[in-house]
Amino acid sequence: MPASKVWVTGLTVGAIAAVAVLAVQAEKGPHPTAAKARPSASAPGGASPAPTKSTGPVAVPDGSGTGRRVVYSLGGKRVWLVDASDAARRTFAVWPGTVSPDPGSYTVSSRNMATTGSDGVQIENILYFAAKSGISIAFSNAVDGSSPPPAGGKQTGGIRMRAADGESLWTFGETGTKVVVVK
Structure with missing residues (x-):
């Protein structure tokens, strides 16, 4: 085998081993169930209020199905990452856009690491799962x-969250992951 292939193989094996070690450590670590609110860093001129701070674990909504899934509560403005045993691994508040999906079951149809949102803000960890009135919801x-600042009459389908929550959702929500929207 040429030296370059040995080198690439060695790096690949090392990277896989490192990821495996980190995955085991992450699984053994704490699994937060509620996120802490932090002040908004949005542009002056009146931003949307910060999501409400949770005082304790918030139960996964009844009627949200079973199995591994992302649950989004329209009224609660909250998302749960639910594992295969129906345990909530993480829950956090979100800022919904002006166009909301109808209650029902969807799947993550595509993912995009980063782009510019319809409001001109640089966004990342984008998981598309629905469309309504020609607006993509993600x-x-x-x-x-x-x-997000107030939409000012613009239709937006982005459901925003804090960066740490976006990273968790990105890791959890692969293409094909079930998304259940409840009232």
Whole structure:
């Protein structure tokens, strides 16, 4: 085998081993069930209020199905990452856009690491799962950590969250992951 192939193989094996070790450590670590609110860093002129701070674990909504899934509560403005044993691994508040999906079951249809949102803000960890009235609906977080400013008559389908929550959702929500939207 040429030296370059040995080198690439060695790096690949090392990277896989490192990821495996990190995955085992992450599984053994704490699994937060509620996120802490932080002040908004959005542009002046009145930003959307920060999501409400949770005072304790918030139960996964009844009627949200079973198995591994992302649950999004329209009224609660909250997302749960639910594992195969129906345990909530993480829950966090979100800022919804002006166009909301109808209650029902969807799947993550595509993912995009980063782009510019319809409001002109750089966003990342984008998971598309629905469309309504020609507007794509997706979870994402602003790169700068800001909440979306008021839409000002513009139709937006972005459901924004804090960066740490966006990273967790990105890791959890692969293409094909079930998304259940409840009232």
